[in-house]
Amino acid sequence: MPTDRITFQGHAGQLDARLDLPEGPHLATAVFAHCFTCGKDIPAARRVAARLTTMGIAVLRFDFTGLGHSEGEFANTSFTSNVQDIEKAVEYLNGRNMPPSLLIGHSLGGAAVLKATANLDQIKAVATLGAPFDPEHVTQNFSDALPQIISEGVAEVSLGGRPFKIGKDFIEDVAQGSLTPAISRLNAALMILHAPRDTVVSIDNASEIFLAAKHPKSFVTLDDADHLITKGEHAEYAADIIATWAKKYLALKPPAPPIGAPEGIVRSSEADPKGFLQDITHGTRHHILADEPRAYGGTNQGLSPYGLLSAGLAACTSMTIRMYARRKEWPLEHVSVDVSHNKVHAQDAGTTTEDKIDEWKRRITLSGALDGDQRARLLEIADKCPVHRTLERTSKVITELVAEGAAMADA
Template sequence: MPSEKVSFAGHDGSALAARLDLPAGPVLASALFAHCFTCGKDIPAARRIAGRLAAMGIAVLRFDFTGLGHSEGEFANTGLSANVADLEAAASYLTTHGLAPGLLIGHSLGGAAALRAAPRIGSVRAVATIGAPFDPCHVTGHFAEALPRIEAEGAAEVMLGERSFRISRDFLRDICAENLEADVRGLGRALLILHSPRDEVVPIDNAAKIFMAAKHPKSFVTLDDADHLLSRAEDAEYAAEVIAAWASRYLGLKAPPPPPGAPEGVVRVSEADANGFLQDISHGPWHHVLADEPVEFGGTNRGMSPYGFLAAGLGACTSMTIRMYARRKGWPLAHVEVDVTHAKVHARDAEADSGGQVDEFRRVIRLEGALDEAQRARLLEIADRCPVHRTLTRGARVVTELAPVPQRA
């Protein structure tokens, strides 16, 4: 998916660094992603979720809050209120570019900010939180030993992970001013809560409190043994899948009209992992699968291989064609099953004229029902009339061209 570097003015006028992840085709909806406490827009979970949403036609703006990542400003002068104001500024940026956000996604403290910001952004229809706290003051537990010094001196440097951050007394007072109960009760948007029962940073009882305070429509999905940052690729992928499927219900996604000559529309394949071979495959906003290679070939085996999809297309088309014929004839076909295998065979074994090797797809068709031998033989003949079978045996032409580089104002 195309990913553009952009910037906009935050709550105090500081330039906030952002990435706008765009679909390769028409934009069907837009979303905002708010990162976790002292994290940034480029953590793996943010990239994966943005990429998955972009693959289904949803543009995603993810940005660094004031004073974090590549954004300007002083982190010590921020707090939950500043994060909320930065989210409003991000929404305004998207709106001025014709991309008013319909979805807010917040990770950890970003989830708290999203819950508070959503009612202030008129275009938002749905909010998804990941490991969000019910009481934002929980973040002070990361630097509890420094709290007396911060109160006494007004500010202090604290180590969070391997980085130093300046925390001010005003930051503490803002972040601990109140919990989110009133914000959640008055959310007025569809809410999805994702949380891991093994989250050691924000305990799962926070999710329970948010869920109990929220009004319907609301949903809770457990992230099982994921850590707080969704640092494992499979956990980030799962969260992305759930958010994408859930959000489509509330964003009113409509498939764009198919291009001339392509009545079934466009199948879009987008790289999901530049370090491996994982691919997002989308057909309109509703159909999504993953393609990959086996581990022994450098992949992660999280989806079928390209030849696996080719075999699946042949098998599905075969089964559909047989069913269509039997239905038209009124024959008692109870069930169809097609096993397809693919191999390279020597051309002479395949009775081909050319030398070298050719691809061989072998089908084993099982027909269940009170069919006589003549009917079974006829259905076997009909299998060869499957359009995909004919495409493979007759050959096809592939026309390839480079897409133009998108230009945005």
């Protein structure tokens, strides 16, 4: 995904940000708010952004005041200032003619997007990941330092192995940061994602947020994920759930397909540059994953490229048989097609060349009160499947190198 490095004015200085852009048409915009003392580049934020951009949704990720490369002193920030930074992000995007309609927040960032959404009528959907119902919950991370903070006004604490100065204003602010009024007046769809085994913010918080919210609202558990959603498969699951849910509430209206491609463009985009996982999209409504088995360096989270080819042959075969039987009004109750792929010596397939060729084996199961002649005819019809015929004859693949960024205009 193309990414612009930008800065925008926060509540107390310039905030460092990444604006992840779709490779195709830009259809909507989202803002991602990171967890307490984290940053915009945590794995969960990157994966959610990558998945949303495949749908045409641009995503702004930014470091809160005093974190990362953003200006300001972290010791002077508060829960309220986090909410203000989110509102400033929305204001910045509105000024770029990219008004956001989706907010996503992780942990304390999730609490902040709930608070901000209540004041932003333009937001149509908001998703939280491991968010606390009570912002004061975050003080459990440095409870030993609370007496010093209260008595001296500030104290240095260690969070995630890094030193941070926490001020008294922060403590007093989160103590008064009840989310109940904000959640009860949300004018947006709500998605709550939380891990049952979260040891930082217990899943009870998710239940309280859910009960305080009005419909439409959804609640999804992240199974074995940790609070930071550090594992790739957990981040992938969260990203896919948010993307699938959000498109129901956002007005994603893709342009007409380009000339010469009546079904639109199929795009494969790297989801994990360190492996082989691919986001494959066909417009904004269809998404699948492609990958390689672990034995070949992949993570086995999707079909292999040859698996996708085999799936195309199997699906087309079944559709072609169903179409013919429906037209003939034959009693075909169900079709299933098993396809396997292998590289074989050409002689074994009855050809004269010495090279290896691709061989697809297809097993078709037909259910219903069909007679022998009908079954034989449907087997003949299977060979007329368009994908079958394409695989059997020579095809032409035209390849061209596209300049970086040009794909966005062509899609």
